[in-house]
Amino acid sequence: MTQYIPVTTCHDCGLLQQISHMPEDGAVKCCRCAATLRKRERVKPEKSIEHTLALVITALVLLAISNAFPIVQVDAEGHEMASTLFGCVKYLFTHDMVFLAGLVFLTTIGAPLIQLTGLLYILLPLNFKRIPPFAPQIYRLVRIITSWSMLEVLMLGILVSVVKLSAMATVAPSIALWSFALLMIVIAAILNDVDKEMLWGLISPDTKGRDTQQYKSGVQLTNCHNCHLIQALSAEHTSSCPRCKADVHWRKPDSLNRCTALVIAATVLYIPANLLPVMVVSSMGKTEGDTIISGVMYLATNGDLPLAIILFIASICVPTIKLVILYLLLITVHFKSQWRPKERTQLYRLTEFIGRWSMVDIYVDTLMAAMIQIQGLIVIEVGVGAVAFGAVVVLTILAAKAFDPRLIWDGMEKEK
Ligand SMILES: [Zn+2]
Ligand SMILES: [Zn+2]
Known part of the structure; x- marks a missing residue:
């Protein structure tokens, strides 16, 4: 006899699971990696x-x-x-x-x-x-x-x-x-x-409610990475999403190679980003370049400690932590490590969340340079280090997008 169950798969760990009910408030979390599977809509x-x-x-x-x-x-x-x-x-x-x-x-x-x-x-x-x-x-x-x-x-x-x-x-x-x-x-x-599920249901009525549609047990199921619609995959492990028309894969294609290439490129650019000036100040005939670190040090020693802390976290801690986490994920996945998969998935989510905050330095340099242009008195320019730093931010964001967190869980004990 064929057995049917209402199911969904977790976008972060790939686990097939059942959403039995929506809690009155709050969200439905994955029972294995605690990713948010569904959120309750705020408005009727x-x-x-x-x-x-x-x-x-x-x-x-x-x-x-x-x-x-x-x-x-x-x-x-x-x-x-x-x-x-x-x-x-x-x-x-x-x-x-x-x-x-x-x-x-x-x-x-x-x-x-x-x-x-x-x-x-x-x-x-x-x-x-x-x-x-x-x-x-x-x-x-x-x-x-x-x-x-x-x-x-x-x-x-x-x-x-x-x-x-x-x-x-x-x-x-x-x-x-x-x-x-x-x-x-x-x-x-x-x-x-925006209640995403409701909106998808309205603009693509054929696929309404498919996130928990009944499927034959034993069929290989996965989520569309863009709209999260659950669907069965072809024998080649690829298909086109019937809802948003994105390509759907069992795992992001070539995830490890693409992520490694992007992380290495970001590491190489990380050196000029920190050694070259991000801001050049010309005042009274003197020209001085400020690197990210010297800028933070200057603020800290001139009484702007809160500002120095903000820039230290955003421009120095965040890119470094992000690169370290990405290397850790790449190495552990490459060696099929079984070490703390839940914590590693949480680290991955952290990189996705913090990455954008490094852009603060780019915005500050740009605004300062565009505002302060008094020829003969003081002129501020954006240094070439800022270009390298901007490239590091973009490359690490792209690397995090290329990485497939479900790879952390592949090779774990067989899913029940
Ligand atoms: Zn999960
Ligand atoms: Zn889709």
Whole structure:
């Protein structure tokens, strides 16, 4: 007799398991690695679309205000300076730092803009009970781009810059600063508000409820890495997701090799990132370069201890910890180690969470350089070390994305 069970698989450890009920509040966790499998929606489903749509429109207005006005007004020795965020990107571009210009543009303007317009494209017709064309593909793009939107890190970068700038000039916050702060809160609310399962069910009705659909026992099942839909795999262990059309694999293809290559490249660039200046200050005919470490030391010895601690954690601890964790994961998976799989999976989740915070230094250097340009008095420029440091941040983020945490659990005792 064929036995049927309602099941799902964990995206972090691959364990096949049953979701028997949704708890009233909180989330359903994986019984093996404690990954969140399902989250309870905050808003009632019938109100959810309208509610999220209102938040998305608010966020788009705030994004426009944030980019239309200068971030802060700086007054140094009678010279008034101000720059919008796009002005900062333009500064990098015109100073031959195309990679950094692209990185700052993507993480602070491009990604939030694509994320919000993508959601507007889906939610506006849904509010009138219509499904827009290519909705699953657009939502898939929104989910990919969301991980590159780093407004909360930019906000920290702006605050650090304001404190640093106030040591050399009078700084007055502009409307864009408040607008950025609000935008950050509204985007966090949107991410918290969207019930992903419900939205997938609306834009791809054929696959509604498939996350716990009944399957024959013994069939090889896995989750789509993008939309988490559970599905049976072909004999070749690959298929195309019926919901978001992403390629689905039993394990991320070539995960170890890709991750190793990216981690080695990041390690090589880590050396110039720390040895070369990230910021060059020319004042009274003297030119001085500041590396990441000398910048932190300067702040610590000049009474800005909280700022020094923030930059020390974000720019020195985070990239180092991330590289160490990635090496540890690569080596233990390569040697099929059975050592503390749950803790190793948690370390992996930590690298995904902390990686973006290293961008603080890039934002601070960019904002300082774009703001302080008084020819003949003081000129701040972004140093070449910042380019290497930006590359380290991007490479470690890509390495964490390339790594498949389910490899940690492969080879463990046979799943029950
Ligand atoms: Zn798990
Ligand atoms: Zn999918």
